[in-house]
Amino acid sequence: MQEQTNEKISLFIDDELDSQKALLVLKKIRDDEELQGVLQRYQLISQVLKNDESGLLNNSFAEKIHAQISREPSYLLPRKKTEINWQKTGLAIAASIVLAVVWIVNKIDNRANTSYRPPEIAFIAPQPLQAGAMNPRFNDYLQAHENEVYINNVERGQPVNARLVGFQQE
Amino acid sequence: MLVRFLVVFVLSFSVVAAEDKPGDALQWLEKMNAAMKMLNYQGTVIFMKNGQLDTMKYRHSFVNGVEQERLFSLNTPLREVMRKSNEVSCLFRETKQKVINHHPIDSSFIINLPQNSENLDKLYSITLHGNESVAMLPTQIIDIRPKDQYRYARKVWIESNHYLPLKVEVYNDDGSILEQVLFTDLQIDGNSELNAGVVDENSLHVTHIHTTQAEPFEQAPFMLKNWPPGFNTVFFIRNSLQQSQKAVDHLLISDGFSSVSVYLEPKQDQGLQGPNSLGSVNSFSRVIEKFQITVLGEVPAKTVEFIASGVALR
Numbered sequence: 001m002q003e004q005t006n007e008k009i010s011l012f013i014d015d016e017l018d019s020q021k022a023l024l025v026l027k028k029i030r031d032d033e034e035l036q037g038v039l040q041r042y043q044l045i046s047q048v049l050k051n052d053e054s055g056l057l058n059n060s061f062a063e064k065i066h067a068q069i070s071r072e073p074s075y076l077l078p079r080k081k082t083e084i085n086w087q088k089t090g091l092a093i094a095a096s097i098v099l100a101v102v103w104i105v106n107k108i109d110n111r112a113n114t115s116y117r118p119p120e121i122a123f124i125a126p127q128p129l130q131a132g133a134m135n136p137r138f139n140d141y142l143q144a145h146e147n148e149v150y151i152n153n154v155e156r157g158q159p160v161n162a163r164l165v166g167f168q169q170e
Numbered sequence: 171m172l173v174r175f176l177v178v179f180v181l182s183f184s185v186v187a188a189e190d191k192p193g194d195a196l197q198w199l200e201k202m203n204a205a206m207k208m209l210n211y212q213g214t215v216i217f218m219k220n221g222q223l224d225t226m227k228y229r230h231s232f233v234n235g236v237e238q239e240r241l242f243s244l245n246t247p248l249r250e251v252m253r254k255s256n257e258v259s260c261l262f263r264e265t266k267q268k269v270i271n272h273h274p275i276d277s278s279f280i281i282n283l284p285q286n287s288e289n290l291d292k293l294y295s296i297t298l299h300g301n302e303s304v305a306m307l308p309t310q311i312i313d314i315r316p317k318d319q320y321r322y323a324r325k326v327w328i329e330s331n332h333y334l335p336l337k338v339e340v341y342n343d344d345g346s347i348l349e350q351v352l353f354t355d356l357q358i359d360g361n362s363e364l365n366a367g368v369v370d371e372n373s374l375h376v377t378h379i380h381t382t383q384a385e386p387f388e389q390a391p392f393m394l395k396n397w398p399p400g401f402n403t404v405f406f407i408r409n410s411l412q413q414s415q416k417a418v419d420h421l422l423i424s425d426g427f428s429s430v431s432v433y434l435e436p437k438q439d440q441g442l443q444g445p446n447s448l449g450s451v452n453s454f455s456r457v458i459e460k461f462q463i464t465v466l467g468e469v470p471a472k473t474v475e476f477i478a479s480g481v482a483l484r
Contacts, residue, residue, distance in 0.1 A: 138446055138453060141466050144409065144420055145431040145451075 006038055006072075013042050041068070195296040195312050196287050198328055203283045205333040208232050213305070213356035215241075215280070219349045220449035228279070228353075239279050253279065261374070271379040274405045275422075280351055281326065281338045284426020293317060293400040293425060302327060304336040305353050314427070320398035320473045321428050322348065322450065332358055340450055343470060348450040382407050390419055392434050392463070396480025398473055400425040430467030430477060437462045445471055454478040 008025045011017045017025065029035045212229035227242040241251040250261040256276035261268045284290055299313035309327040316323060323345075327337035336356060340349040384405040404422040421432040441462045442455035453466035454474040458481065465478040 137442060137464075138448075138466075141431065141433055141453065141464055142448070142451065144418070144433070145422075145429070145466055 005035060009035065009039055010042055013039070013046050195298050196290065198298070198310055198312055198333070199283065199290075199296065199326070200287055201333040202326070202328050202335055203285075206230070206278060206280070206283075206335065207237055209332060209334065209358060211332075211334060211356060211358050214244075214354045216350075216352045216354060218347075218352070237276065241279060251279070266374050268374045268376045269379065270376065274384050274407060281335055282424075282427055282429070286426075289400065290426065293321070294427075299325065301330075304329075305355050307331075307336060307356065309336055318399065319343070319470060320401075320476070321425060321469055324427065329356070334358075340468075342450075382409055387421060390421060390434075390484070392419070392432075392461075392481055392483055394421075394423075394432065394477060394480055395482055396476050397423075398425070398469075398476065401430065404429065428467060428469045430465060430469055430474065432477065432481065433462075433464045433466070434481075435462050436460060445475065447471060456481075458483060 005025070005028060008017060008021065009029070012022050012025050029039050210231045212227070215226050215228045217224045217226065225244045227240075227244065229238075229240045231238045236255055237253075238255075239253040243249045246264075248263045250263065252259050252261075253276065256273050257270065258273060259268060259270040290296065293316065295313075295315045295317060297313050297315075299311040302309055302311060304327050308330040310330055312326045312328060314324040314326065323341040325337075325339045325341075326335050328334070329336050334356065335351075336353045338349075338351040339347055342348050384407050387403050387406040390406050401423045402425075404424050406419070406421045409418055409420050417435065419434040423430050423432070437457050437460055441457040442464060443457065444455060446453045446455070450468045451466065452469060452471040452474045453464055454471070454477075455462065455464040456478055457463070461483070463478060463481045465474040465481070467474060
């Protein structure tokens with residue numbers, strides 16, 4: 001009941017109550033000191049929001065406001081209906097359809113390739129080396145790595161071949 | 171009619187179930203490991219790696235407890251590669267140069283296999299994968315799939331009577347073939363020696379590449395904080411690389427199928443940074459203080475980066 005009255009007071013201040021309801025609210029406020037306090041607070045908040053004015057306050061003001069607000073219930077006030085912009089709505093629907101089509105096509109494509117899914121690995125992809133452009137140090141390391149790759153000749157454009165099959169004349 | 175259908179159904183189901191036993195697949199690998207070392211055999215092998223194709227005559231022999239492998243290239247540049255246990259030599263016939271490398275370990279030219287298959291099922295899912303003919307010989311296909319992202323998947327076609335590998339494929343993360351080794355013909359117990367012509371040993375220019383004695387890894391100036399599961403130390407040596415002749419610390423780790431080298435040396439100029447790849451071989455380099463760190467191996471790029479990020483100076 002109290003919540004409904006507070007809600008009507010808020011609507012009254014915002015000039016969103018019809019005349020009959022406004023009169024009823026005013027009568028209630030006249031007979032109830034607590035509602036008068038609510039009206040004053042709502043009016044103050046409304047003025048501050050509308051005028052964007054501020055002044056120096058004592059240190060306890062914020063605490064008092066905070067305590068008061070915490071005691072107040074939350075209101076889900078109805079919002080004034082705005083006119084529907086059919087042009088924007090149409091564009092939004094079209095964009096949603098395009099996104100949905102892309103998502104579905106992607107899903108179907110993924111299902112078509114489910115025979116083997118490589119594991120996801122997060123790292124920087126290595127650059128495949130061109131035989132002629134191989135760092136000589138890399139070549140040395142390859143040669144020393146096991147028998148299979150211990151000698152090769154990448155400097156003459158011959159790729160290093162594991163297990164000595166790329167062994168080339170110097 | 172119904173009974174016959176049920177019998178056929180049960181038999182076919184039991185065959186499928188038997189094929190899925192990982193123990194059977196491991197036994198095939200163990201038998202192949204033994205056959206590869208103990209038998210005498212020869213044939214023609216095609217190596218397809220890094221977009222390059224090489225055809226070579228191959229001969230394996232086991233004499234007085236010493237394993238020997240010989241490869242003769244059929245195409246230019248003509249060369250003869252021989253492995254006698256852990257000593258690998260390469261003779262360039264046209265320039266009469268010979269390089270002899272004394273490597274700390276011996277490994278096959280065809281395929282590397284773990285010496286101990288005990289914990290292999292923790293790292294790989296190893297299953298029988300049907301039968302095919304390779305080089306007119308019946309084979310059993312073994313599917314070797316890693317259980318994590320630190321190693322490559324493989325398939326091995328093992329000859330059904332003698333358990334020799336006739337075909338090996340290594341796969342990338344996306345399922346594409348990275349490497350292939352394939353026998354086009356195979357003779358068991360062939361006595362004829364491979365010989366591409368006699369070369370006067372005195373006319374050769376011989377280069378020896380010696381490696382130092384392996385040391386305990388605990389004596390290395392660096393340590394690894396990131397070990398991919400199943401990888402163990404194979405050796406640690408302090409060596410000089412062929413071209414630069416500068417001292418390099420070299421650690422080799424392996425899970426049996428794949429191996430990774432970790433190199434540490436004083437930094438030169440700007441040093442190497444970041445990832446590189448060549449076929450199935452990936453590397454990742456970084457600089458720590460005054461040192462150059464490079465991790466390189468036949469493993470996915472993710473693995474070398476993971477190991478490299480965990481290298482720290484002692």
